[in-house]
Amino acid sequence: MARVLDVTGFGAVPGARADAAPAVTAALRAAAAQRGPATLRFPPGDYHLWPERAERRELYVSNTVGDDPRHRDKTIALLVEAAEELVISGAGARLILHGLQTTFAVLDSRRVRIEGLAFDFAVPTVVDATVVAAGVAAGRAYRLISVPEATLFSVEGRSVRWHGELLGTGAYAWEGRDALEYTQVHDPASGRTRRAPNPLFDRVRRIEPVGRREIRIEYDHGGEPADTGLVYQMRPTTRDHPGGLVLDSAEVTLSGLRFGFLHGFGVVAQAAQDVTIEDCEFRAPRDTGRYSAGYADFVQFSGCSGRAVVRDCLFDGPHDDPVNVHGTYLRVAGQPGPRTLELEYAHRETAGMPQFAPGDQVEIVDRETLRPIAAATVRRVRQPSGRDHDAPLRSIVLTVGAALPGGLAGRAAVENVTRTPAVHLARNVFRNVPTRGVLVTTRRQVLIEENRFERTGMAAVYVSGDAAEWWESGPVRDLTVRNNEIIEPGGPGVFVDPRSSRSDPAHPVHRGVVVEGNRFVLDGVPALDAKDTAGLRFRDNSVVRVGAPAPDVVLRSCPDADIELGSHPDAGVGPAQVGTVIGAPGGEEQAIRPRPAS
Template sequence: MRKGKLNCKVLKIIVFIIVCVSHSDAQKIIDLKDYGVEAYSFKNASPSIVKAIADASKYEETIIRFPEGRIDLWPDGTRNKEYYVSNATESDTLSKEKSIGILLENMTNVTLEGNKTFIVAHGKMIHIAIDNCKNIKVKGLSFDYERPTMSEMKILKADDAGVIAEVHRDSKYIIRNEKLIWYGDGWKAADVNTIRFDPRFEGMYYDSWKPFKNSKVTDLGNGKLMFKGDFSKADFKEGDIMTMRDTYRDCVGILNHYSKELLFEDIHLHYMHGMGVVSQFCENIVMNSINGQPRRASGRKIAAFADFLHFSGCHGKITVENSLFSGSHDDCINVHGTHLRIVNAEKNKIRVRFMHHQTWNIKAFDIGDTIGFVDNKTLLVYEKAQVKSVKKLSERAIELEIDRNVPKQLADKHCVENISKTPEVLIRNNRFEHTNTRGVLLTTRKKAVITGNIFYKTGMHAILIADDCNFWYESGPVKDVTISENKFIQCGYNSYPKSYAIAIMPETHDFEKDRFVHSNIKIIDNEFDISSPQVLFARSTNTLLFKGNVINEVLQDKFKVSTDPMFFLEHCQKVILDNNDLKNVNFQKDIYVNEMTKKDIKIKDSGDFTFN
């Protein structure tokens, strides 16, 4: 017996040692210092990082440890790869090959572990690409550009003699033939888009001023420029910041590509070119404590060339929480699918096509996915089918074999939506500010919760629930959305006269009786500080609850006050306004109804409303 017990103990010890050795072997720590990556050396760390990642790929579980402090990346020595990216691939013949600072490809169980690491890109590149990976964690890293592709300058003086502006120290320029040219590493700005930041109002808005085309420029030295021309409509104020970029989208900040189980935590996004963080056809993404804003020491205003976070065709669950998004030229968060137009159909096969010029050549369907046939005029799904095979015909066209014959209702310009590739969404405890467009743009069929956020002077609607089959082709309907315990502060001024804080606005004006694009939307226990009467726009929505919200009127003298109604309701059903506090509102409390009747609305203890 004693011998048997001894053998048992020895066996357990051997098993324990094997487990420990295998675990140690699996969880390999790759320290970039061992590969020659030295903080504050200002040397190109790209080749060393490529080698370190190659070594990390040999292990089942890896921590890639970054040094504390600044490291620099140049395109030379990086991995290059061709990527087509949703909403960021221009329709032209130029190469879609990208330089990628940190590329994880076909890897699992990798942690990128930063230690107050500040990564600076020199020239256009993707900071990180995560391609066909699983269980990836990115923590404690900051990203910026040595020369952002956004140029900025401050108005010092404006009068009949002209405009004097001071160029930000990070913005490089030359004057040729009295014209201003912005340039950087391997690029110069061509078609420039200008957005003005008003530091007094803390708002951003589109500006039509084109100093490159309509003005003569003189360099006064020390970064100061004199512009001469017709500025009668410019209305410049001393201190205004002009932010300018070329509109061409040829890159992204971070790309998540056909990957799953992704965590980003304690990440600082100080500048991203082309688009921000784009996640396409990924499953289960958590973004926690994201600091999207320029470094304070930089003195810049813009951190994102376009969207901060963009999710296209994702599924599983998306969580964005405890984050700040400040300084973008487009939406802070955009979650959507993609409608593809049906261009040919025969029996159980359909040929579909990407229609928008910035979204194409993407694997949009898998075998087994469920698709919906969508009427482009009504945006209603009239039949569903399952995908049996997928065949790429060209960069824009795909042939789908489905499990049934095509529906008889199919007509010209109808589309399909991939219903399977839609995510559950949680957006919680974030702050959105300093954007000329939206805080959150959301279209998903799964449960979505937007709660505990602050929307501060977003130029357009703080929250937009859209759906479109003719222009952007971003799908689809929402079926379960809760917007609760948020604060909306003077949002929507750029959408004048429809300056609504929340807009449920599918792109359709063709309605079918008792059928609706969106459904089951609850807007409860929020606070609205409004400087224009518009609170809620809702179109083609079934079951809409607006309950327990507090609305306050605040003064501003920057923008015109719209006379549009407080509530604009069009082709909606089962609308309830319940126990809302409007005591601090002097605006007219109007409700406009169209393609519906007053009987479709129930009002309980919410003040005196006028229908018009």
């Protein structure tokens, strides 16, 4: 029988403003030390967690700050470490984080379940500035912007200084000026969010506060602004923390969690096995004037294995992709022997992580075509630990069991194909997304079904893979996208776009992609756009046009494609367009007549 512990037994007081971090740390350590199953309860109420006495660990996390020594140590509000068979339960409990922190981390653990908790930040690191009025007065343009109660600022001359809370060190947790480093624009009326320029602080003549939450900005020109009602979502760009972390752990479930805001790079599952995220809500609290619930992605699986499951979740208001599943290509920098490769992390935001273990299977690919060159089994590896900086953080020396072809340095990349998960994404809702809804590059079975994608800024489902830009690895071998609603995406509904610089029609990058039973509502974009993919199947889909025409399907270098299109009337909207463009063997596009629906 599971032993039940309560955070109040360690000194935490729900509803108190005092720092609960020491009590929560003590409770988590005690729970992890239990032999056999244990449950740690958070009774209903608010718990404030400050960074000064929180747990800290040196960690290197995918797509954050790489090996930047300024950000080696991560501050963690809720740390589960070396635990087994632990449930953390908190229905009705809300953890309010102060400063810059990772909400939770599960390290070196097995069979952990976190359920019911809500997380939020006292001062989010995104400024949501709503234009509540705009016009021209005395020949000069002006805007009146309103910011949420949680946003802290001061007006200093013709500039606005945004900042976090004052910490015990006497410094602000974070600060920046005016438009900060990144902006995206949210339109509550249309339900669209897009990456766009920020005109709020261009040619400013005067700035003055109006009450506690409003700022009047006057300009040195007379052009009337036309953006009343829009929300400018501004933030810095340094991803110094993961928003949450599951690292080197197995059988971890996040259930019924509510994320009002995630600072940094979302919930990252890294080198983890069998991770499930279910019935979770990623959304800013209603009626607060806040719209941004995340600083970047919401969920990322990096170098995982087993099954990656995301189901029955709401993703509303990220600053990048809600769900991203990928591995990491490492560049071949040297080849000192026939069985030895010198590898390096190529992207500045990813470094310091171990990538291989003896017995793992690796694939070596040509960086330009992404075509496999060789496969091998790892025998020995010298690499960073992911927990310290004693070894070089950007380089790995890998020895495999068989001789490799020569001339790999500079032209090849290596992927660990053992650390690739099967993926199931089901019954999720994606809205107010500036980018893609789902990115996935993994060679194991992927099923994306019964989701609703509402007006994503780019493609709803994106299949990439590249060894030149983000170095996110993995060919797709078995992907089914079925029974989803894809409503007015800003890019193709399903976009299969390996970032190869040279196509090889005889050796496509991806294969086994099936798009079936989906309902597409489209304005000027195709339902499916694909290149370098073999055996595509497009069938039983409803394609409804509500705006500009476009081909339903665009293919380039996609042999053995089976494209079924037909007229699918929708009341009040009109029939689907049935034109298609399909690539010839050499990659040139030519119009053909598709096979009609039976």
